[in-house]
Amino acid sequence: MSPVKHHAILAIGGAEDKVHGKEILHTFFERSGGTAACIGIIPCASRDPVAISGRYQEIFAEMGAPETVVMDIRDRAQGEDPSWETIVEPCTGVFITGGDQVRLCGLLADTPLINVVRQRAQLGEITLGGTSAGAAVMGHHMIAGGGSGESPNRSLVDMAIGLGFVPEVIVDQHFHNRNRMARLMSAMAMQPNRLGLGIDEDTCALFESDGSFQVIGKGVIAVVDPGDMTHTNEPDITASDPLSIHGLRLHLLAHGDRFDINHRKVLTVAKS
């Protein structure tokens, strides 16, 4: 008998393999119930929702998903329609595509649809996946945008409120690919009670219901933990002044590594 695949939450750093092994998307598919899954696709971050949802429908159908449902919501009034609750009801997996996380939150924050998805994902009743913009919205606090190539400073990062699926983390994506360490550290100086996760492309944090996540994929996840921070000048400086932050803990986690977000420690080390 194969082991039961529990539901999980997958935060994917964007540009996941859609052609070859499709390891991350296949993990999402299996955790959603595999050939018994009903997969809902939320393409609202994208300005081309038909094309992007079509691509994922094709991938999941090829894997053997018997049914996919697209929740193509294009304005706020449409998003508040309670009939989406009925449409999402049979879904065992919900996948949020890439695009613009500000657009995604603008359309869906506090809607009945997102509230039911959050509740069911947190209870382990469905599997939730989000890639790129769909990963950026995972935390309560969200990185809405920002820059690189500068000393860390408050104006290097734009903060907003996310969809809160995993409230305690602040997710950044395309992380080392787009040189985003300085903006994530800047975000952590402003929200030192959270845990920063910088997720590389084709790399995924797979959250289990016990508060741990495992790394899957080709890149690394940088964990920026301000839990033992002894000082920051953040409250006392202007937005463009360089940030001083003392006592951050930093882990680079690769495929197979596991981390406990409640106790903020590495659990197991991947076998090379």
Place this chain on the structure above:
Amino acid sequence: MSPVKHHAILAIGGAEDKVHGKEILHTFFERSGGTAACIGIIPCASRDPVAISGRYQEIFAEMGAPETVVMDIRDRAQGEDPSWETIVEPCTGVFITGGDQVRLCGLLADTPLINVVRQRAQLGEITLGGTSAGAAVMGHHMIAGGGSGESPNRSLVDMAIGLGFVPEVIVDQHFHNRNRMARLMSAMAMQPNRLGLGIDEDTCALFESDGSFQVIGKGVIAVVDPGDMTHTNEPDITASDPLSIHGLRLHLLAHGDRFDINHRKVLTVAKS
């Protein structure tokens, strides 16, 4: 009576202000003896040593330096000439310009000139400054080159042997400006007994003889401390595999912050 200015070692992250306040270069000048200083300039990292040394001669002369000496060494045989020891003898300050750190080490590593400069700088008998390539050579281990925009991995950084003025550190420069965190972390996975210093442009680590340094300038210095590292997969993977590193300590230090490199802790916090 003004306080006595002790000799120091200055590692400058490149692109220091040469026009307005010139804070870092002025600090170098004062620590070298100010209007009583004899300043030696080593332009060997540059392929245009006449122009670059002329620029610094002008700056130090404007500050009131009575004498500057240029050590324009262009090949290895010339560098080994013991007469440079006589030429450097009266210098109270030695400044190493930017350019290419591999060229600089190729010309000067293990020469009588560099050996006497190192010895006198470490004894606090002279002030030593180096900017950009001149900062990169400070440690025993040196970052010779590397890339950005990738998950940390061994092939992201080229390591070589530096000039060893402050042997325990590995310096990277133009740090946040050129998004070099991933390459510095990759270097630290390979040399976990050292302390990584990522120095931004127009920013300086001013090392005192007690083993502490102070931050001067516009950007930050990132201190990457692997002292409590619990694991790295570095020995077990191929050069392009993503690096896993658990338990790094990370500090961002801004102007006025001080750090003890022997005890690896922040000493004082800058007043905002």
